[in-house]
Amino acid sequence: MYSVRKVTDDLYWVGANDHRLHLFENIHPIPRGVSYNAYLLLDEKTALFDTVDWSVCRQLLENMEYLLGDRPLDYLVINHMEPDHGASIEEILLRWPEVKVISTEKAFLFMRQFGFHIDGHELIEVKEGDTFSFGKHNVAFVAAPMVHWPEAMVTFDTTSGALFSADAFGSFGALDGKLFADEVNFDRDWIDDARRYLTNIVGKYGPHIQLLLKKAGGILDQIKYICPLHGPVWRKDLGYFIDKYDKWSRYEPEEKGVLIAYASMYGNTEAAAQALAARLCEKGVTNVWVYDVSNTHVSYLVSESFRLSHIVLASVTYNLGIYPVMHDYLMHLKGLNLQHRTFAIIENGSWAPKSGDLMQKFVDEELKNMTVLNERLSLASALHPDKAAELESLADAIVESMA
Ligand SMILES: Cc1cc2nc3c(=O)[nH]c(=O)nc-3n(C[C@H](O)[C@H](O)[C@H](O)COP(=O)(O)O)c2cc1C
Numbered sequence: 001m002y003s004v005r006k007v008t009d010d011l012y013w014v015g016a017n018d019h020r021l022h023l024f025e026n027i028h029p030i031p032r033g034v035s036y037n038a039y040l041l042l043d044e045k046t047a048l049f050d051t052v053d054w055s056v057c058r059q060l061l062e063n064m065e066y067l068l069g070d071r072p073l074d075y076l077v078i079n080h081m082e083p084d085h086g087a088s089i090e091e092i093l094l095r096w097p098e099v100k101v102i103s104t105e106k107a108f109l110f111m112r113q114f115g116f117h118i119d120g121h122e123l124i125e126v127k128e129g130d131t132f133s134f135g136k137h138n139v140a141f142v143a144a145p146m147v148h149w150p151e152a153m154v155t156f157d158t159t160s161g162a163l164f165s166a167d168a169f170g171s172f173g174a175l176d177g178k179l180f181a182d183e184v185n186f187d188r189d190w191i192d193d194a195r196r197y198l199t200n201i202v203g204k205y206g207p208h209i210q211l212l213l214k215k216a217g218g219i220l221d222q223i224k225y226i227c228p229l230h231g232p233v234w235r236k237d238l239g240y241f242i243d244k245y246d247k248w249s250r251y252e253p254e255e256k257g258v259l260i261a262y263a264s265m266y267g268n269t270e271a272a273a274q275a276l277a278a279r280l281c282e283k284g285v286t287n288v289w290v291y292d293v294s295n296t297h298v299s300y301l302v303s304e305s306f307r308l309s310h311i312v313l314a315s316v317t318y319n320l321g322i323y324p325v326m327h328d329y330l331m332h333l334k335g336l337n338l339q340h341r342t343f344a345i346i347e348n349g350s351w352a353p354k355s356g357d358l359m360q361k362f363v364d365e366e367l368k369n370m371t372v373l374n375e376r377l378s379l380a381s382a383l384h385p386d387k388a389a390e391l392e393s394l395a396d397a398i399v400e401s402m403a
Contacts, residue, residue, distance in 0.1 A: 002066035003059065005179040007039065007225060007233060008160050010137075014040045014048070014063035016056035017174035024172060028200055028299040032193060033174030036084060037229050039164065040067055041157075044135025047075040048099075049155065049164045050229055051088035060088055061095065072096060075134065078103035079144075080152045080166040081110050085229050090116045100124055102132065104143070106151035126153070142215055144168065146208040148201055154212070161224030168212060169241060171231030172197045181232040181241070191244070194231065196303035198248055203306065203336035209249035213242065251339040251369075253309035256402050257287030261301055262314040262346075263294065263323035268382040269348045272391075273314045275383060276346065279395035285402060293325045301329050302336060310342045310398060313359045317349035322358050330362050339369040342401050344394060348379040373397045 005013040015037035024030045036052035038060055046068060052060045064073065073096040078086060081103065089111060093099060100122040103111075108125065111118050126132070128143040137159040144152045148167040155164040171194035178184050186194075202209060216223065226234040226241070234241055247254055258280060262273035270292065277288045289304060305311055315326040322330070343363050347356030356376055363370050375397040377383075377390050 002062045004063045004067060007179070007227065008162065010042045011160065011162060012040045012042070012063075012067055013179050013227075013233065014038050014060055014067065015052055016059035016063075017176060018053065018056055019174055021055070025201070028172070028196070029297050030172045032172060033176075034172055035175045035230055037227065037231075037233075038085075039162075039227055040064060041134060041137060042067065042071075043137045045074040046071055047077055047134050048073060048092065049077045049227070050079055050085045050166075051076070051092055053084045054087035057088040057091055061091070073099045075099065076101045077139075077155055077164070078107050078111075079155055079164055080149065080229060081107040081114075082149055082167075083114065086111065086114070086116075089118070093118065093121055097121070102126055104151050104153050107153075110149075110151055128153075142212075144208075144212050146202075146205040147212055148205065156219065156223070158222065161222050163216070163223050163226050165226050165228045167202065167229055168209065169226045169231075169234065169245065170194075170197055170228040173231055175232065179233050180236075181234045182236045184232060186232065187240075190232065192303065194241075195244070195248065195306060196299055197230065198245070199303050199306040199336060200299045203248070203302065203338070206249040206251055206337060209245060213246055213249065216242070248306055251306075251337065253341065254307050255287060255309065257289065257308040258285060258310040258312060258398060259301075259304050259308045260288065260290045260312040260314060261293050261326070261329060262290070263316055263326040264292070264314075264348075265316055265323075268379065269314050269316050269346065272346050272348070272377060272379060272383040273312070275391055276312065276314075276377070276395060279391060280398060283395060283399050285399055293323075293329050298329050298332050302332050302338075305333060305338055305341065308341075310344070310402065312344045312346065312398070313363075314346035315348070315355040315359060317347065317353045317355040320352060320354050322355050322362070326355075326359075327362075330359070330366070334362075334366045338367065341370055342398075343370055343372045344375065344398055345372065346377040346379070346394075348381070350381045353378060353380070371401075373401060
C-alpha cells in the first residue's frame with residue numbers, strides 16, 4: 001500500500017520509515033528509527049529526487065506507482081549516492097528503462113564503483129551552477145562536496161523554492177506520518193537526534209557545511225522548503241535550524257553548560273564527578289550533564305560535546321593510560337574536529353596516576369583551539385574530605401570561565 005505526503009501541489013514525499021535498523025552506518029544507535037526521504041515532482045515531466053535504502057525500496061516503488069499512474073518517470077536526480085539513498089537506483093532504472101539520470105560526474109563514478117549498471121541509460125552530468133527545466137519547475141544544481149560525501153550536490157527548485165538538501169538538514173528519527181518539522185515539537189523531541197546525526201556524521205566537515213550555508217545565504221529569502229534525505233521537511237521557521245547548523249559547523253557551543261564525562265570502575269571517580277556536579281549547581285550553574293562513558297554510546301557524548309561549552313574529563317588511570325572508553329571518546333572528538341571548548345580534568349589512580357597528564361596532553365596536542373583549566377582534581381583512589389578545597393577551586397574555576 002502506498003504511503004505518501006504532499007509537500008506542495010505537485011511535489012510529494014515518497015520515502016519510507018525504518019524502525020528495524022538498530023545502528024545507522026552500523027555504528028550509531030537509532031532508537032527512534034530513521035526515515036529515508038525521496039521526492040517525486042509531477043511537472044510536465046516527472047522527476048524523482050534521490051532514492052531510498054534497499055530495505056525500503058518496495059515502499060518507494062508502491063508510492064511511485066500510485067502517483068505516476070500511467071505516466072512514465074522521465075528523470076531521476078541523484079543528489080547523494082551513498083547507499084542509504086542510492087541503493088535503489090538500479091531498481092528504478094530497471095523499472096523505468098527510459099528514465100534519464102541527472103547527477104554529478106563523481107556520483108556516476110561511484111555508481112559504477114558500487115556495481116550499478118547505469119551505462120546504457122541516458123546520463124546527464126551536471127555541475128555547480130547548471131540549470132534544468134522539468135516544465136514549470138526550473139532547478140539549479142549546487143555542489144556540496146563533503147556534505148557528506150565528495151559527490152554530493154543539492155538541487156534548488158527556483159520555481160517553488162524547494163531546496164533538496166541531500167544529507168544537510170537531516171535528522172535521525174522515523175517520521176511516522178508527520179512530514180513537516182512544524183507538525184512535531186522539534187525543539188523538544190527532535191533537536192537532540194538532529195544534532196547527534198549532524199555532529200557524528202558530518203561533524204568533521206564543518207568548513208564544507210559553512211561553504212554550503214554561504215551559498216544558501218545568497219538565496220535565503222527564496223528558500224521556502226528544505227527537503228532533506230532524512231527527517232522532517234522544513235517549511236516554517238527555517239532560520240531556527242539554519243542557525244543550529246551554523247553553530248555546529250563553526251564548532252560553537254549552543255549553550256553555556258557543563259558536560260561531565262566520567263570513566264570509573266569501582267565508583268570513586270563517579271562519586272567525584274557527582275560531587276563536582278553538586279558543587280556547580282550549588283554555585284548556580286545548573287546546566288550540568290553527567291555521563292558515564294562506559295554506558296553512554298559515544299555518539300551521544302559527541303552530540304552533547306557539540307551542545308555544551310564546557311567538558312570535564314574524569315578518568316581513572318588504566319595500565320598507565322587513560323581508561324580505554326574515555327580515550328575512545330576523545331578520539332571521536334578529534335576525528336570530528338570539535339573546537340572552542342573549555343576543559344577541566346579529574347584524574348584517579350591507586351599507585352601511579354597518569355590519566356590527568358595524558359588527557360591534558362591529548363586535549364592540548366590532538367584537539368584544536370581548546371582551553372584546559374589549570375585547576376585539576378587529582379585523586380588517590382577516592383575523594384576524601386581533604387580534597388574539598390581542590391574540588392571547590394575546580395568548581396570555582398569552571399564557574400568563572402563561564403562568565
Ligand atoms: C586493569 C587496571 C589497571 C590499572 N592501572 C592503574 C595504573 O596504571 N595506575 C594507577 O595508579 N592505578 C591503576 N589502576 C587502579 C585504578 O585506577 C584505581 O583503583 C582508581 O582509583 C579506581 O577508581 P574508580 O573507583 O573510579 O574505578 C588500575 C586498575 C585496573 C583494574
